[in-house]
Amino acid sequence: MTGRGTRTPAEGGASPARTAAAGGAAGTAPLGAVGVLAFLAVWELVPRLGLVPGRYLPPATEVLAALAARAAEAAFWVALWDTVLAWALGLAIAFAAACLLGFAIGSLPAVRAFTTSTVEFLRPVPSVALIPLAVLLYGTDIGSTLLLVVYAAFWQIYLQVLYGVADVDPVAEQTARSYRLSRWSRIRYVTWPSALPYVLTGLRLGAAVALILAITAQLVIGSPGLGREIAVAQSSGAIASVYALVIATGGLGVAVNAGVRLLERRLLHWHSSVRTEAAA
Template identity: 45%
Template sequence: MPIGRRGTAVARGLAGLVGFLVVGEVLGRSGLVAPEFLPPSSVVLARLAEILGDPAFLADVVATVLAWAISLGIALLIALPAGLLLGSVPGVRAATAALVEFLRPIPSVALIPLAVVLVGQGPTSKIALAVYAAVWPILFNTVYAVAEVDPLVRETAAAFRVGRRRLLTEIVLPSIAPFVLTGLRLSAAIALILVVSTELLVGGGRGIGEFISQSGTGGGRMDLVLAAAVVAGLIGLAANAAFTAAGRRWLPWSEVA
């Protein structure tokens, strides 16, 4: 994206954010909703500044980000090889199609009780659920991308007796990289949602979701709840920006990235 267009996009994004904050401020002070349920934007931002200086909350943020990063890494290690296999071997894809289509629509949140029974509370359960949810976008993008590799390129490689390893590393992986990156960006958001949701519903350890649960149910501090939610949103925004920047740097030829 050219610098001018990128600057325009950033300016529009900031304008939208400012407009959202103004609406929140007006609604919070209008009296239509009690301030304890919908505090003004200025109050939420003030609480945000406070908790960002609280070592205990920063430890919660680190716990959430660490669980999210581990989940995303495991999901990639599972989904990429599986997608290459399913995309390259039609027989395997046909044999597993029914199982995949059965598992994919199951909401990961519905599996929280099962995860708690199998692996217990704490980091393991939220990582397991986030991995399950994050696998699917990477998997399906990889399968689709492998099937879309130009047949002429494959035939040319076969004519020059290119081995399977070189075909994979020099042709297939570079071709599918933009689609895998897109799947990774989608999975990053999904994994973050599952990590925070599991922390919120299950608890039993540190994390942003645990902080939200304690603030909302213990003292009814909606200002702290919203401030922590803003932090979670900022983490997701930063992750998406990082993947986008990586795509521009390492995959400049692709519009998908």
């Protein structure tokens, strides 16, 4: 009796209370907008009042103007495209490899036991350690970026796939077997849907890490993309541009997060526990 049944919501006043809370949540958007405005106002005032010299921290309006000026140049969009391309390509390769290996190794416990020590050893190796190797192998080519992105994103997705395959409900698996479903049907109808929430969690974590590493490679190695633009702007002393490009990468990050969350919601609308999974 320690099961999930104990988590039923209290009867009685609970539902009207929740309605009230939901009404409150709808009312938070204006407060958030005020927060954004307040942040911009502080950013504007701090350099204007001379609390931090303007040559280190240009006021918000100057940075936004620099961003607008950048956005009018084709070079900015080329750099953005390069970054998105490296991110998407690297993530796709990592995702495909991690799913294939994860499902294959995860469903064979013997093989899994033999690979655990290697995975535990390689997973924490920081992908930036591979920067020198990437430079030697690919120079400032997109290949450098891809090497780092694939390495970093692969482990995130691979581990989640392994968890997912291991988490298949034994009752569901036994039900499928008792109805004599074939091995392929069991994977199609039992393993894959049960593992899907984990796969998507892996995709979400992997997407964020992939963006970090894509930008890092461009920043440090100088392969084409927004990261390189930031390094160039910094070394040429175009401070407002540096800030503007940082804002642009933040925007890209927000877009990536929102996109993956949308995908999760689309694919997992049937799965009630999606939102309760810990942020691990």
